[in-house]
Amino acid sequence: MINVWKKTKELENKIDQYLDFFIEASLHFKEGLSLYIRNVIDKFEEKSVIVDGLESKGDAFRREIENVIYTELLIPESRGDVLAIIENADSVLNKITEVMIEFAIQRPYIPDSIKDSFETLLNYTDRCVQEMVSATRMYFKNIQEVRNHIKAVMHYEHECDEVGNEMKKKVFLDATIDSCCKIQIAQFVKMVQEVSDKAEDVCDRLSIYVIKRMA
Amino acid sequence: MSFIFLLGGLVLGWSLGANNTADIFGTAVGTRMVKLRTALIVASIFVVLGAVLQGSNTTKSIGELGRINAIGGAFTVCLATGLTVIWMTRAGFLVSITQALVGGIVGWTIFSGDFINTSSLGQIFEAWVISPLIAFVLALLLFKLAHSKIIRVKLNLFTIDYYFRLAFITLGALGAFSFGANNIANIVGVYIFSNPFKNLYLSGLNISAYQLLIFIGSLSISAGILTGSEKVMKTVGERILKLSPLAGLVVVLTQSIVLLIFSSDIIKKVLVFLHLPPLPLVPISSSQVVIGAMIGIGIARGGGRLVNFGVLKHIVLAWVITPIAAGILSFFMLYFAQNVFQIVVKYPVRYQIDRVVIEKLKSEGLDTSQLRKVSEKVYPNGRMLKMELQRISNYSRGEINRIIDISRIDSIIVDSTKLNELPEKWFTPVETEALKNLHGRKYAHAWQMWEDLSGAEYFINYETRKDSTELRKKRELLTFLFRHTYK
Incomplete structure (x- = not known):
């Protein structure tokens, strides 16, 4: 039993560390894209590399967590749910990395008229991911708190949609921007919005697992 | 052999x-x-x-x-x-x-x-009917309570x-x-x-x-x-009801509590003190308790939909x-x-309503006038005595049971040396001494030996000092030990 206790504590730490990667990645994502729209490309590229590294590390941690849960037969009742939460959360990290890489490859043109809105969108996206991480942490530590964080995620995701849609409208109404660019910008705004969508998906699943545990 | x-x-x-x-x-x-x-x-x-x-x-x-x-x-x-x-x-x-x-x-x-x-x-x-019912109610309440607490932990x-x-x-x-x-x-x-x-x-x-x-x-x-x-x-674990770990623990806990309720003299005394019907101190089945508890949890969790009826x-x-x-x-x-195998599987137990039996019943407040017709007659078994009593008297069922109990001939010969065959600690030195004092005595009925033992100071203290379940077990053991037909 001492061995199981040791493994339990290690696993708790691993999950906490795994979730820390999301916080870090989300902050680097926000700062990196903020640098990008201010044309500080070399710093943005540094951030992009960091996020990519975090994603790889996250994958390794995820596999390790799944392995321990299965081999040590821990939390038999919630095992499936926890693994699904971890897998779902991973899609957020993947999306963040994907967006950063696409920005680095395609280098889309961001007009001045939407730069402020873009900063706002990034802030909301970051808040959304942070709240998703808090909700996930609370699922493990204090289940009654999960609901509050899920509510916050819903709110920020909605804000992301509003700001993103406004940005797209503004871009398409701007006659000075080339049609090709318009489509590309809209596509990139949508990609950023998808980060918060993924976070919301995680929370949707999470709320079902909470009901299961509370029932 | x-x-x-x-x-x-x-x-x-x-x-x-x-x-x-x-x-x-x-x-x-x-x-x-x-x-x-x-x-x-x-x-x-x-x-x-x-x-x-x-x-x-x-x-x-x-x-x-x-x-x-x-x-x-x-x-x-x-x-x-x-x-x-x-x-x-x-x-x-x-x-x-x-x-x-x-x-x-x-x-x-x-x-x-x-x-x-x-x-x-x-x-x-x-007890077989009541114990799973008690387990059912107890598990239902315990589960609700534990569940409301655990989600706050x-x-x-x-x-x-x-x-x-x-x-x-x-x-x-x-x-x-x-x-x-x-x-x-x-x-x-x-x-x-x-x-x-x-x-x-x-x-x-x-x-x-x-x-x-x-x-x-x-x-x-x-x-x-x-x-x-x-x-x-x-x-138990899978087919009746899919249990959560908390529910599983509640089942184990309920089982311990119910087994304790049906074996504790203290709880019996508390129930009597509260003017509640006391539960009989009889052997109950832990399996029944477990099933009762599981249904209780099934009802608490999903109103019975989860139970595999x-x-x-x-x-x-x-x-x-x-x-x-x-x-x-x-x-x-x-x-x-x-x-077929010529194994002795029973010794006949006879019954006799002799003088001491009538005296004993009188002291317990029973009207013994109806027993005159059957007194001193030896019956080869309790069933025949029961039929006779039902025929000649209008005693209640409980009274007849008591008469038969008292009139059973146990043929006790107190042989205190037999105590040496028992493991140490089964009887205290005071208890052993009281039994040694009765060495060689013969009793037709086991209860006569109890009366003689109750006369000793140790038994008076014993009644108040120890629980009566232990006393009952000791009485059964001594009857078993000194019944000269056994072995």
Whole structure:
């Protein structure tokens, strides 16, 4: 039993560390894209590399967590749910990395008229991911708190949609921007919005697992 | 012959282990909190430890089979009961050893033509109905309470999981320990005076024949756990209701509480003090309690939608079949043992309403004028006396039961040297002294010996000092010991 206790504590730490990667990645994502729209490309590229590294590390941690849960037969009742939460959360990290890489490859043109809105969108996206991480942490530590964080995620995701849609409208109404660019910008705004969508998906699943545990 | 007789106990031991481990570890294994292998190993070790370390000292009883007055009869009933349980266990039924044992003893009583005390049998049946109901209500309330508390606990999911595992293993080990301690008497207690083993001296270690008997008996339970408990374990843990770890723990906890309620004199006294009907202190079945508790949780969680009532129907059916089957099998096996193998399976128990019986009944406030017609007449069995009393008097059923109880001829000869055959600590020095003072006395009825013992100061103190369950067990043991027909 001492061995199981040791493994339990290690696993708790691993999950906490795994979730820390999301916080870090989300902050680097926000700062990196903020640098990008201010044309500080070399710093943005540094951030992009960091996020990519975090994603790889996250994958390794995820596999390790799944392995321990299965081999040590821990939390038999919630095992499936926890693994699904971890897998779902991973899609957020993947999306963040994907967006950063696409920005680095395609280098889309961001007009001045939407730069402020873009900063706002990034802030909301970051808040959304942070709240998703808090909700996930609370699922493990204090289940009654999960609901509050899920509510916050819903709110920020909605804000992301509003700001993103406004940005797209503004871009398409701007006659000075080339049609090709318009489509590309809209596509990139949508990609950023998808980060918060993924976070919301995680929370949707999470709320079902909470009901299961509370029932 | 002694070894063959012991075989009956060992078969019963095996079936006990195979069947009852599910009550202790079934939910832990069913919720996958404890691996089956771990559960089997822990249970088999702690059963032996409980029997060896605790069983010989604290049980101080020769078990339920002590009611049978011939060792050959006890062996046959043991074997019949064990076989009934094995047969039911093989079919995946969660049966109760207690029920089977009571059924077997009733089978012997009918075979021996003796009188069945319907009021005490009624109490046992009553307890069999009430105990799962109490478990049902208790588990329902406990689960609701525990669930509302657990969702407020600010502990990591994995830490809670660890504590649950620890609780399952600890409660399981404790349960197996007390299971061994409390049941070993039922397995080998009755063979205490026909012990096939001799005292053993192993490099300075002195192992008494009785300790060896206990050890071998506990090994039979252990073997039952290791080789036959898996199927019943699955029935408890998986088939009736899918349990959460919390629900599994509530079941184990409810089981301990209900078993305590039905064996505690203090709780009985509290109920009487509160003007509530006292619960009878009779052997109840832990399997029934577990099932009652599981249904309670099923109702608490989903209003009964989660309970597999098909499986449940089978289990309840098994509760009805088990004592009947054990009784019938005992009856026929006793017939064969007596007539084919020439084994003495019963000594006749006669009944006589003599002068002392009438005096005793008078002192209890009974109108004895109706007994004049039957006084001094010897009846070959209780059934005939009962029929006679029903014919000539208008006594109530309870009064008739009491008259028959009092008039039974036990043929007691107090031989205090027999006390040396018992393990140490079963009787205190004061108790031994009181019994030595009665050495050589003869009593027609066992109650006369109690009266003489109650006259001694120690028994007056004893009544107030110790619980009456222990006193009852000691009385049964002494009747068993000094009944000169036994052996």
